[in-house]
Amino acid sequence: MMYDQARAQQPPGKGVGSTARPARGPEPLLPADEREKVSQRLRQALLDFADTPREALEAAESAFDEATAELAKALAERRRVLRAEWQDQDSEEQAEEFRHALRQYREITERMLRL
Template sequence: MYDQTRAQQPPDHPPDRGERRGSGPDTLLPPDDRDRIALRLGRALNTFADTPHGALAEAEAALDEVTAQLANVLAERRRALRASWQEPLAESDELRLAMRQYREITQRLLRL
């Protein structure tokens, strides 16, 4: 039987917004690094009115750091992916997994 009062109440356990759905790609940078770079960019934004050149230099440094880290992470993933299908005895399941990972990473980068 439908309980209108209960339906209007919040759920007992709110859904975890950080919970992953399916087997999509994981984050490229560790949370600590993302948080640190975001704080750095936030400081740059907050100091822009008082010291625009210094703030811009800080924002540029944050961008440089994140792009360097992303380049390193992507290069390592590429090496690992290539190694997974270059093995002469790679099974078809391993090859399909590699293709799926190439697709996920490439599509994710195209959405940036």
């Protein structure tokens, strides 16, 4: 039933089977260059494992540490930006901005829980 309600609220040409461009997914939490850098380090660790397993494992651990640190920084920045958007708003006059911020918090939190 919720599917039908959501579909009914879509503008014409945006429903199932439409040739309209598909909606983009959520923006990645890390920039592409950061993701690629960490991925490259992991690939190299895998390649090096047969010859130097301990060093390869240390390199993989280092890549993990870098990824988690970058993710923490990115999440903190998103939180800072979201908070700046709503913290000084009057709740009665800015309900739409509050709804937007709540949706953003929910989307980011749900993405973290799916990791």
